[in-house]
Amino acid sequence: MTSGEVNGQVEVDMQGKAEPSLTGTVRLAQGSLKSTALPQPLQQIEGTLRLQGQTFNLENLTARLGAVTASGGGTIDLARGYNLRGQIKSFSPAQVRDLWAPNLKLPMQGRLAAEAVITGPLTQPTAIASLTSTSPVKIDQVTFQRIAARATLEGSRLQLNGLEALPTGGGAITAQGQLPLDGQGSVALTLKGDRLPADTLAQPYGLPKTIKLGPVSVEAQVTGPLAQNPGPGGLASSPGYLPSPGTGTTGGSKFAVYRYLCASCPGYGGSYRYYEAKSLAGLPPGH
Numbered sequence: 368m369t370s371g372e373v374n375g376q377v378e379v380d381m382q383g384k385a386e387p388s389l390t391g392t393v394r395l396a397q398g399s400l401k402s403t404a405l406p407q408p409l410q411q412i413e414g415t416l417r418l419q420g421q422t423f424n425l426e427n428l429t430a431r432l433g434a435v436t437a438s439g440g441g442t443i444d445l446a447r448g449y450n451l452r453g454q455i456k457s458f459s460p461a462q463v464r465d466l467w468a469p470n471l472k473l474p475m476q477g478r479l480a481a482e483a484v485i486t487g488p489l490t491q492p493t494a495i496a497s498l499t500s501t502s503p504v505k506i507d508q509v510t511f512q513r514i515a516a517r518a519t520l521e522g523s524r525l526q527l528n529g530l531e532a533l534p535t536g537g538g539a540i541t542a543q544g545q546l547p548l549d550g551q552g553s554v555a556l557t558l559k560g561d562r563l564p565a566d567t568l569a570q571p572y573g574l575p576k577t578i579k580l581g582p583v584s585v586e587a588q589v590t591g592p593l594a595q596n597p598g599p600g601g602l603a604s605s606p607g608y609l610p611s612p613g614t615g616t617t618g619g620s621k622f623a624v625y626r627y628l629c630a631s632c633p634g635y636g637g638s639y640r641y642y643e644a645k646s647l648a649g650l651p652p653g654h
Contacts, residue, residue, distance in 0.1 A: 369408065371398030377418060386445065389418040398430075404523070404548070406466050407433055414440075421445040428453075433466045441485075448488040455481045460504060477504030479514070494520040503535065508571035510535045523549035527556070536564035538582065544589075553591055560585040 377391035398412030414428035423443045430437055439453030460475040483496040500514040516530040530542040540563070544556035565580035574580075 369399045369401055371412065372396045375416075386421065388420045389423075390420070391418050392416070393418065400430075405432065425451065434458075434462045435466070439483075443489075445489070449485045449492045451485040453483045453485075455479075457501065460506065473507055475504070475506050477511075478502045479504070491522070496520070509568060520548075523547060524552070534563065534568065536567040538563035554589055556589040558585075558587045558589065 373393055373395055375391060375393035377389055377393060380388040380390070393416040394414075395416065396413050398409075400409040400412060402409070409430045409432055412428070412430045415426040417424040417426065421444060425440045425443070428439050435455055435458045437453050437455045439451060441449070441451035443449055443451070457478050457480060460477060460479060463479075464471055464473065464475055478501045479498055480501050481496060481498045483494055485492050485494045487493040496518050498514070498516045498518075500511070504511045504514050511532045512535045513533045514531070517528045519526040519528060525546045525548055527543050527546065530540075532540040534540070539561045541559045541561070542556060544554070546554055546556070561584050562582040563584070565583040566574065566576075566578075569580070570576060
């Protein structure tokens with residue numbers, strides 16, 4: 368806590384006890400909290416804390432992270448640990464981008480909602496979060512009718528238990544794996560695309576209408592040290608490339624894919640473009 372106003376009355380009982388017993392009510396206003404796990408300080412923290420022995424009950428807690436406002440409550444027990452719940456009723460993917468990847472100039476539209484539960488001991492809590500779109504979401508040139516994800520955060524490692532994105536043209540994109548948030552360790556993600564409408568998705572990126580690909584299914588692995596996987600989400604400074612070797616099928620034929628996401632490539636105005644080839648030699652010169 369770096370700032371804030373506290374009002375209340377607390378009784379401290381230490382008679383014959385190894386740990387003090389606290390009783391009373393404390394109200395916090397205009398609080399600010401810094402954490403290495405957050406890209407910015409939590410601001411405008413407000414709420415009521417009711418102390419009952421070794422248990423602290425948090426009521427009507429609200430806080431703001433950037434332009435995103437969250438609410439929640441629950442208990443913190445000095446012996447048993449955390450039992451907290453929070454929610455963000457409505458926010459945009461662009462607000463999340465501006466927090467975690469401010470250098471990523473990728474257009475985003477739509478609305479999302481999220482819930483989180485924090486449990487576990489005080490020294491090693493676990494956060495389980497779920498995210499659901501509440502309207503169609505557009506990322507760059509692709510519109511999704513639904514996005515849902517569930518993840519677990521333990522320490523600095525984020526476990527993506529499952530992500531599903533449904534493009535409006537049909538098909539599904541799923542992902543799962545691990546991502547270290549402290550910049551250390553390795554990324555391990557599995558990405559799958561099932562019966563994706565390749566023509567609809569690729570035409571905004573320059574695919575001629577005379578070329579018909581039909582439904583495409585793709586599977587790819589993203590692995591390796593975080594520092595060596597440049598690309599979106601702040602994995603590295605742009606311009607950058609995220610190699611994702613994998614396989615795909617179209618029209619019953621199977622092919623090898625090397626897909627590169629290029630940030631700020633010359634001539635593309637900072638937008639992302641996707642290059643696919645059967646080998647690295649098939650990529651455009653300089654990419």
